[in-house]
Amino acid sequence: MTPGMGGGGSVRDGWRLLWGVLRRRPRPLLAVGGLVVVLAAPTTVAGIAVAHALDDGFFAHRAGTGLLWVALLVQVRLVAAVAGRLLFPPLVRVVEPLRDELVTAMVTAGLHRAVREDVPVPGAAVRQAVDEVEQARMLVASVLRNAHATGSVAVGAVIGLAVLDPAILLVELPCLVASVAGYWLLVRAVLRRQRRSLLAEEDLAEHVVRTLGARRDVTAFAAQDAAARPVLERVERARLAARALGRADAMHDGVVGVGVDLGLVLLLALAPVLIGRGRLGTGELVAAVYYVMFALGPALRFLVYGGAGWLAELLGLMTRLSDAIAAGGPLSGVATAGEPRPVGPSSPSGSAARPVVVAESVGYAYSKDAAPVLDGAGFTVPFGAHVAVVGPSGAGKSTLAALLCGVREPAGGTVLVGGAPPAPGSGVLALAPQEPYVFAGTVRENLAYLAPAASDEVLRDAADAFGLGRLDLDERLSAGGAGLSAGERQLVTLARTYLAAAPIVVLDEATSHLDPDAELRAELLMRRRGGTLIVIAHRISSASRADWVLLVDAGKVVAGPHHQLVDRSPRYRQLVGLWEPEKGTDDGI
Numbered sequence: 001m002t003p004g005m006g007g008g009g010s011v012r013d014g015w016r017l018l019w020g021v022l023r024r025r026p027r028p029l030l031a032v033g034g035l036v037v038v039l040a041a042p043t044t045v046a047g048i049a050v051a052h053a054l055d056d057g058f059f060a061h062r063a064g065t066g067l068l069w070v071a072l073l074v075q076v077r078l079v080a081a082v083a084g085r086l087l088f089p090p091l092v093r094v095v096e097p098l099r100d101e102l103v104t105a106m107v108t109a110g111l112h113r114a115v116r117e118d119v120p121v122p123g124a125a126v127r128q129a130v131d132e133v134e135q136a137r138m139l140v141a142s143v144l145r146n147a148h149a150t151g152s153v154a155v156g157a158v159i160g161l162a163v164l165d166p167a168i169l170l171v172e173l174p175c176l177v178a179s180v181a182g183y184w185l186l187v188r189a190v191l192r193r194q195r196r197s198l199l200a201e202e203d204l205a206e207h208v209v210r211t212l213g214a215r216r217d218v219t220a221f222a223a224q225d226a227a228a229r230p231v232l233e234r235v236e237r238a239r240l241a242a243r244a245l246g247r248a249d250a251m252h253d254g255v256v257g258v259g260v261d262l263g264l265v266l267l268l269a270l271a272p273v274l275i276g277r278g279r280l281g282t283g284e285l286v287a288a289v290y291y292v293m294f295a296l297g298p299a300l301r302f303l304v305y306g307g308a309g310w311l312a313e314l315l316g317l318m319t320r321l322s323d324a325i326a327a328g329g330p331l332s333g334v335a336t337a338g339e340p341r342p343v344g345p346s347s348p349s350g351s352a353a354r355p356v357v358v359a360e361s362v363g364y365a366y367s368k369d370a371a372p373v374l375d376g377a378g379f380t381v382p383f384g385a386h387v388a389v390v391g392p393s394g395a396g397k398s399t400l401a402a403l404l405c406g407v408r409e410p411a412g413g414t415v416l417v418g419g420a421p422p423a424p425g426s427g428v429l430a431l432a433p434q435e436p437y438v439f440a441g442t443v444r445e446n447l448a449y450l451a452p453a454a455s456d457e458v459l460r461d462a463a464d465a466f467g468l469g470r471l472d473l474d475e476r477l478s479a480g481g482a483g484l485s486a487g488e489r490q491l492v493t494l495a496r497t498y499l500a501a502a503p504i505v506v507l508d509e510a511t512s513h514l515d516p517d518a519e520l521r522a523e524l525l526m527r528r529r530g531g532t533l534i535v536i537a538h539r540i541s542s543a544s545r546a547d548w549v550l551l552v553d554a555g556k557v558v559a560g561p562h563h564q565l566v567d568r569s570p571r572y573r574q575l576v577g578l579w580e581p582e583k584g585t586d587d588g589i
């Protein structure tokens, strides 16, 4: 699980998880709530003391009385500081058990998933889950403590205004309610947009990394434009999401303005009426202004500027935890986020992910005006199958391989590998392309490119098995493999693909320069490595060895075992006929 918002749950799920855990401790929660009113008293008394100090003391030329009220004000502040400590015991009883409950939920869900899907429990993911829960616990404590302080000051001010004159409350309360309601709507909008922006950025980053990782496949398919298009689309999506978030953020000032500035203007507009009727003294007006400016104002500002960020962070975190619990705990995403379970010769046995390849009504054309290469093609390749893809030259076999590898995206229909659209560089598929690529570096580097952890022994065994015994692992190769024969370049590419941990291997006419014996040996090795093998067939012998044949013709795909297609498909018979006369020499087309 990435620390980002990778899941699909909503903020409401985050709320539900948080509330579900908090409400299990109703007594300390009620005590925390009750203390809001108790701790509101100092603010109320402070305003009243200001009013009396002025009206009964200094404005009435009774300095002694005024000073007595000021002394009371100081006393109240001292008592408030001591009373503030009453909050901590119930707060601790609310917050501390949160960690145990959430960690238990995360790890339990993760273990269930591990058992259900037969995947190992990655310690790093569990550690990350514990860290996130700890972060959530600290955020809950901060949010509750600060919300409590803010809430008690605001409640104290509201009570004080009501004591001064209920009419003042009648003009202040609507402003306050409108401000808090606006803030609430804003928080939700900011959260939604923040989440959208984060997801867009994560998606972009993931796509860029994958596309860069697949640059050799992209080059092999000459699909630079097709590979760049989805990246550019994601850049635009991330830009729009960030702009929308910025617009929502800018609304915060308006929310504070309604609660404080508008409230103050209305209070001052009402004051002459109340003073004229003898309902409000000058000192009381000052006290009312004190409540609005120095109690409600800071409380609202804290709520909007400080609290909003904390609350957004807390809810974002809770939503991620809720996603993870719903998806099976801290392991969610581990098996699907670019880490396919290994299948190569250096991999532990019995731990293979088993992605099935499903194509449904797939359409693809190279441009808007070009005739579609594929038009409504559909088939399924079960995990572990050995499949040959055949068809006349130009029928779309390589195009199909590019779609399976995710290097091109279908114009219509869907291609799913292991239930998700294939992503280049995800490591689920390893491709040996038509044009072998050998890059400047040692034989070791060339072979280990898709299996960086492979030992020299494993690399040597693979090289020997593919007939590259004459090459030393330390031997330097130049870009393009000058000095190697065309067949040897293909063998280097094949051995590299063989060593990859990907559960699916696609050979796109990758044996065209090999003699039939070398081709047979390469195919047998690929079958032995385990996983699914999809061969864009160069020779009919290769199709007849496969469990299943996909015949690509006129935009469609017909599937079946070799012998069945020979019986059933005149087109396939024709192809076999074209291939077979050349048998014994080189039966390729």
Ligand SMILES: Nc1ncnc2c1ncn2[C@@H]1O[C@H](COP(=O)(O)OP(=O)(O)OP(=O)(O)O)[C@@H](O)[C@H]1O
Pocket (backbone or CB within 6 Å): 222, 366, 373, 391, 392, 393, 394, 395, 396, 397, 398, 399, 400
């Ligand atoms: N990059 C491209 N731009 C435009 N058209 C293309 C491109 N690549 C392939 N095509 C066209 O798409 C069609 C299918 O090509 P593709 O290479 O997939 O067929 P294929 O069955 O693999 O052929 P072959 O057996 O000759 O390799 C052909 O008509 C080809 O000319």
